[in-house]
Amino acid sequence: MAERETVRITGTHALSALGRGADALLSGVLSGTPAFGPVRRFDTAGRRVTVAATLPEVGTLAAELTDAIDAAARAAGLGRADRAGCALFLATHGGPHSLPVPQGRDEPTVPALAGHLAARCGLGGPTRVYTTACVSASTAVADAAALIRRGDLDRVVVAAGYLVEPDQYALFDAGRALAADGAVRPFSAGRTGLLLGDGVAAVVLESAGAAARRDAETLATVAGWGRAGDAYHPCQPHPDGTGLARAVEAALRRGGLPPDAVGYVNANATGTPFSDASEAAALTRVFGADAGRLPVSSTKSVHGHALEASGLLELLVTVLALRHGKLPVTAGWLGCDPRCPLDVIRDAPRPARTAHALTLNAAFGGANTALLVSTS
Template sequence: MAAATALGRGPDAQLAATLAGTAAFGPVTRFDVSRQRVRVAATLPDAGSLADELADATATACADGGLSRTERAACPLLLAVHAFPDAPRVSVDGWPTAADLARSLAARVGLGPVTRVYTSACVSASTAVADAAALISTGKAERVMVAAGYLVEPDQFALFDAGRALATDGAVRPFSIARTGLLLGDAVAAVLLESVAALHRRARTELAQLVGWGRAGDAFHAVQPHPDGLGMARAITAALDRAGVPGGALGYINAHGTGTPVSDAAEAAALHRALGPVASLVPISSTKATHGHALEASGLIELIVTVLAVRAGKLPVNAGFLALDQALRLNVVHSAPRSVGSDHALSVNAAFGGANTALVVRAV
């Protein structure tokens, strides 16, 4: 796997900052925000183009995974992005598309023969991971590369600002009292998924196993989650059922946790609906409080942090936390990292339109 956010470059930088609860938010200088209500985000100071950043991350994941040129050529690429960088707001004949970006990326890194593009907002990357797992578990592929990227740009920044979704106090405070919203952040990541049999034939050792995945929609509202968390609860239940583990076996939940009042409340309702009484016991935090909301790339960077945390035996801090919103009844990790009580963890995401995903991993 490979990862880069405003917390730094490389997986180790992500783990260190999320365990310390170090938030990376600062003034936006990449483009003009003088007319915006909020002017803060978590941006990589040395970020290249999205295409170059994706190529670097994907090539790193291939190299660290020990893939030969032949193995790369047989490895499909699933890419989660918002759109082709700098694409116009309206359709223009002949203008490159996100699919063109995916084909170009596969060619640069030597991947193929199949590429898919996911533009389903904040569940794009986690949906791609679930699809990769399905391709592998059904024998349609031995290994799949999942890549995702989002670099904070003017259009989405302006839209979230106009929608009054951005935090007005410069901090993201998931599940906390006095939370005022989310903040956007850069993230580029790549993860190589492979069947255990194929991995062991190559004499490689897995970092973690993706043992369960679930997806569900509630179509409650264009941009608001169902207040009872119906779709997310179904996704969590499906993932746990596939994994064959009860909710009480989870040692950690990396929450969607945007820090908006409505979203956090709906997510808490979903967790209680899916997990029952143990929802108040399982340690939970949202790493968006450190690296920001990376939209289409969120699910992948958060999956990476979840795997790293469980492997390290320490749980990330819910940065920006002031005091628990008692109505949510959650066991939030704050102030300092905690020890992991289980090798199983859950990462959940939600998106506009009522889309929800859940991934269950087991550290090895």
């Protein structure tokens, strides 16, 4: 069946260290004030780095995801009948302290969490789970959009969650991936690494027909998406950015837009030396000389890296920025890196003179995703 349906975003919700809800997220990324502080949630004694972006009072991951899904569904105006056939695509890593344990099992599983959340929120459609590291949520959005556009599904709630916890924190710290100076500095000279942050988000994606039947407001459309792998190294991206460039090109082709239609990029940029330089190379491959004039920011410098939830949190940032008419700040800037010759937004937000933007994500193992969103 040919792809045909426009994929609309009709409801959203987010939690991060910047607060609860879309207003807190937008206000925080526009302020450009990093949310990093000492970790109080668990003991960091003996760790090389002891800071992260955490919200002081949070429930379990299951509880926060339930609240996010329900809030997004309510924001979209989904009643009980609308939810009954709605699918749930869930992106999360989870852990023994955050997942419900199925009856008869000793250990919790992520599929069990998806079923638990669907039941709690009245979603009666199929469920899927995504555990593909930092492209989990963006992959879930791409799959949902593809199925909606083909007409296989009318409506999908995509949800994603990561709350900073000791196991992943210890792995990133031991791997010396965390920023030793306590600041994330995307694309900047002197950057030393990433910092983790809380992120729980949910979006309602619908076909144009399903949204019209409910007279639902459209916040934005998912106009295109692309995925590509480079298989260059277990932890480092290809230095030429070939995989991410192919993902961006696929998103533009699917959206039927030329590169010069894009007026903003919410970058994956984690503040790590190899990854940021590779992403800059990818943007140069796609946009050529215009890459140096294309506004780019990485809001991980403010809210931290939410791992599996990053793609969804940053999709919401991008949509909110376009709708509000202001592009968010990249914090932590120290100076230009010649390997990253980009127009990085810093110091203050810029006016959004565009209806089309890209949000990019990449993960260990060479996985790359690009989502093209539009508010026109």
